[in-house]
Amino acid sequence: MIIIDKKAIAEYLSEYVTSISVKEIKDLVEIPPPDFDFNYAFPCFHLARFEHKSPNVIANELKIKMKLPDYLESIEATGPYLNFRVKPEQILQNIFTLQEDYGKIYEKISRATSNPSRIVIEYPAPNTNKPLHFGHIRNMLLGRSLSNLLKYKGDKVFDVNLNNDRGIHICKSMFAYEMWGDGREPDKKSDHFVGEFYVKYTQMEQEDSKVIEKVYELLRLWEENDPQTKTLWKKMNNWAFKGFKETYNTLKI
CATH class of the missing domain: 3.30.1360.70 (Arginyl tRNA synthetase N-terminal domain)
Structure with missing residues (x-):
């Protein structure tokens, strides 16, 4: 080709x-x-x-x-x-053929190996209360592309993924699971399974705005290291992480 x-x-x-x-x-x-x-x-x-x-x-x-x-x-x-x-x-064929070398076919970048910069790039930083979406995919592709370019240039790059795994938004999914989960395990891609309970909570809050008070109570229990609350938090986070990992592996991120 x-x-x-x-x-x-x-x-x-x-x-x-x-x-x-x-x-x-x-x-x-x-x-x-x-x-x-x-x-x-x-x-x-x-x-x-x-x-x-x-x-x-x-x-x-x-x-x-x-x-x-x-x-x-x-x-x-x-x-x-x-x-x-x-x-x-034709461009896509070139990308698939050259893979990580694509982009190097135009100009050779002057490598700054004598005095490389130390750069942190954070992506995609998802919340663990719902599945990854197209915005995360965009951030992953942009983040990895920028990382590869800077590494090729000779810089020392640290790829960081900060999972937003605590706070009121996480407790919303946890509360909905307590209400409707019945102890079930994921029967689909696990981050999507967690996300379904976040959707259920959103629907419930639209019908009863006072339900947020119960979620704040759940957050208070989490902050006080309540064993039952922490166990549920870890379980649902692990489900989300497992689903995220499937997507990362598919994209080779």
Whole structure:
């Protein structure tokens, strides 16, 4: 499978640009700013002295005569630039093929091994009263991506996951389990099992706002290290942790 990087774009361009070498083309290929909806850009200023035409004209003429390869979605001429948009499925294939090396195909990062920074990155920091959701997935992917980039740069990175496993929100799930759990064990992914009781509590509070007083009483018992309350707290937290771990393993986080 072809890896789409500056070299691949340069080799493709060399079929139509013959006045300079592939290496020179590669050195000219740019990665546009993030807010620009293209993956690569080729400035045509350098070709003007060979073609004796304006860069804008050269870019437009190249766009007209270039045949779209399988891995490109579109080619557009914008002023003096020829812009290339890679197909999303091609980018995904590159990611799956290169895995942790993806992102290193553009530029080599100067490693700061002589004086590395010590950096703590915390993610996804879930609450143990409900299952992981898409917001947590986003945080995991962003956190791990940032961690990998900084490690590649040479920094000392500490990945930290602070579980929010105590407080009134945790006691809400505990209270609902005491009301409706009947001592049951999880019959599904265990963090989802815990989350069902948080939903039940929310519904109950909508019907009776005074029920929160009983939850505060449960929190008071937890703070006083009541054995029965602490046992329930540990059991439901362990269920949540087990479910979280399944998701972490799936995402290799």
